[in-house]
Amino acid sequence: MDKNKIIIFDTTLRDGEQSPGASMNTEEKIQIALQLERLGVDIIESGFAAASPGDFDAIKQIASVVHTIKVASLARAIERDIEAAGKAIAPAKNKRIHTFIATSPIHMEHKLKMKSDEVLKRAVEAVKYARTFVDDVEFSFEDAGRSDIEFLKEMSDAVLSAGASTINLPDTVGFRLPGELYTRTKALVDFVGDRAIISAHNHNDLGLAVANTLECVRAGARQVECTINGLGERAGNAALEEIVMVINTRKDIFGDLYTDIVTKEIYPTSRLVASITGIEPQPNKAIVGKNAFAHESGIHQDGMLKCAQTYEIISAESIGAAKTKLVLGKHSGRHAFKDRLKELGFELKNDELDKAFANFKALCDMKKEIFDEDLRALVNSEIAKVEQIYSIEKLSVQASKDGHTSAAITILHKNELKEEASLGNGSADAIFKVIDRISGHEGELKDYKVRAVSQGKDALAKVDVKVKFGERTMIGHGLDVDTMLATAKAYISALNSFLSMK
Numbered sequence: 001m002d003k004n005k006i007i008i009f010d011t012t013l014r015d016g017e018q019s020p021g022a023s024m025n026t027e028e029k030i031q032i033a034l035q036l037e038r039l040g041v042d043i044i045e046s047g048f049a050a051a052s053p054g055d056f057d058a059i060k061q062i063a064s065v066v067h068t069i070k071v072a073s074l075a076r077a078i079e080r081d082i083e084a085a086g087k088a089i090a091p092a093k094n095k096r097i098h099t100f101i102a103t104s105p106i107h108m109e110h111k112l113k114m115k116s117d118e119v120l121k122r123a124v125e126a127v128k129y130a131r132t133f134v135d136d137v138e139f140s141f142e143d144a145g146r147s148d149i150e151f152l153k154e155m156s157d158a159v160l161s162a163g164a165s166t167i168n169l170p171d172t173v174g175f176r177l178p179g180e181l182y183t184r185t186k187a188l189v190d191f192v193g194d195r196a197i198i199s200a201h202n203h204n205d206l207g208l209a210v211a212n213t214l215e216c217v218r219a220g221a222r223q224v225e226c227t228i229n230g231l232g233e234r235a236g237n238a239a240l241e242e243i244v245m246v247i248n249t250r251k252d253i254f255g256d257l258y259t260d261i262v263t264k265e266i267y268p269t270s271r272l273v274a275s276i277t278g279i280e281p282q283p284n285k286a287i288v289g290k291n292a293f294a295h296e297s298g299i300h301q302d303g304m305l306k307c308a309q310t311y312e313i314i315s316a317e318s319i320g321a322a323k324t325k326l327v328l329g330k331h332s333g334r335h336a337f338k339d340r341l342k343e344l345g346f347e348l349k350n351d352e353l354d355k356a357f358a359n360f361k362a363l364c365d366m367k368k369e370i371f372d373e374d375l376r377a378l379v380n381s382e383i384a385k386v387e388q389i390y391s392i393e394k395l396s397v398q399a400s401k402d403g404h405t406s407a408a409i410t411i412l413h414k415n416e417l418k419e420e421a422s423l424g425n426g427s428a429d430a431i432f433k434v435i436d437r438i439s440g441h442e443g444e445l446k447d448y449k450v451r452a453v454s455q456g457k458d459a460l461a462k463v464d465v466k467v468k469f470g471e472r473t474m475i476g477h478g479l480d481v482d483t484m485l486a487t488a489k490a491y492i493s494a495l496n497s498f499l500s501m502k
Contacts, residue, residue: 086133174205
């Protein structure tokens with residue numbers, strides 16, 4: 001392989017989905033996978049096949065629709081996990097099984113309750129079994145950051161002899177500092193030599209995931225495992241967009257090292273993931289935060305007007321985040337609409353385009369100005385829809401100063417219109433109660449977020465909810481110029497997702 005190429009292994013759909021509240025349905029995962037392909041990532045970890053039938057199905061569908069990207073599934077070092085992974089990724093043109101076992105003393109003693117020789121034997125058996133399904137096997141030493149370096153060398157020898165081609169060294173709990181990881185990674189890179197690629201997978205518990213990953217690259221790691229917007233368990237993973245733009249920007253440090261990432265797709269990818277998961281990057285998030293290219297200080301503004309490079313080392317345009325502009329209106333035709341969506345990174349099938357265009361025309365009747373962010377939100381909400389078991393026909397909300405709020409709603413279910421009304425402690429509560437009454441499914445609201453998609457008094461409202469039905473917690477999304485209607489749509493979306501999984 002090209003020793004200057006840094007392989008981008010994106011785990012947004014696996015480790016990123018493990019962010020609290022970031023669960024996605026199959027259609028949403030497919031949409032993200034296709035965008036990751038446009039972004040130019042090399043490998044997509046599409047899920048944990050053995051985790052659930054839903055995960056298995058999503059991985060299999062992703063493996064069937066992507067073309068250039070390698071599809072991986074995670075598997076513990078046990079046969080049933082590996083078999084599930086192998087079957088799920090079978091339709092992919094390029095595929096990998098990523099299997100792992102813990103190697104740190106604390107994990108082996110307290111979690112696995114295994115001796116080091118038992119761990120080594122299990123790892124070898126896992127790699128050999130994985131090779132019966134695929135030629136490309138990656139092996140991870142979970143909690144490598146706190147593992148003994150000599151044991152990691154012994155493990156590396158064993159799994160390489162068994163057929164692994166990538167060795168991953170996760171700092172699973174984000175424990176190490178950059179200098180420490182440089183030393184540890186270099187020791188493994190020198191030991192392994194040309195026998196395998198060394199991969200870095202760093203968590204952000206101490207805010208060092210990106211810095212640690214870059215030090216691993218400097219030490220010789222040639223694969224980095226990362227997520228869009230830094231999503232992931234606890235404090236998250238190393239952010240793909242930050243790693244890529246550092247390598248692109250600091251050629252004085254990284255020399256001829258490069259990635260195949262199409263940087264102009266970074267911002268559209270970030271927005272898609274945020275829209276689907278409901279988890280917005282913090283405003284001051286590097287690269288993709290809404291303030292990343294904003295300048296309020298008079299001194300900064302003056303410098304920017306004279307020469308943009310005085311305060312910006314990368315441009316918004318370089319990541320596809322050019323200024324939002326008015327693009328289309330009520331008199332725009334289908335062809336112009338299709339061309340603009342293509343510029344924004346959407347390739348829609350004819351039936352999807354028809355639905356999106358109809359929704360666009362309806363939106364034009366409600367809003368004077370349609371912005372790029374409106375179009376992104378409109379198309380994302382349409383493509384990622386699950387089966388519409390319940391849909392809203394009418395909604396009326398009446399609020400009063402004394403706190404007595406009522407909601408009346410008409411819902412279509414199996415070609416039958418159902419009408420009900422309910423009182424609540426506020427508009428949203430009344431809406432949720434009346435939907436529960438009609439559907440017969442009582443949901444427990446766990447989270448509620450609302451934001452304006454674009455600018456102006458008539459901006460689209462984007463509502464994201466987390467609702468627990470029974471033992472399942474579902475995410476729902478709603479989009480409308482009316483915030484309460486968007487709220488009802490979001491709750492119905494969560495309910496439909498729950499019912500579609502039953």
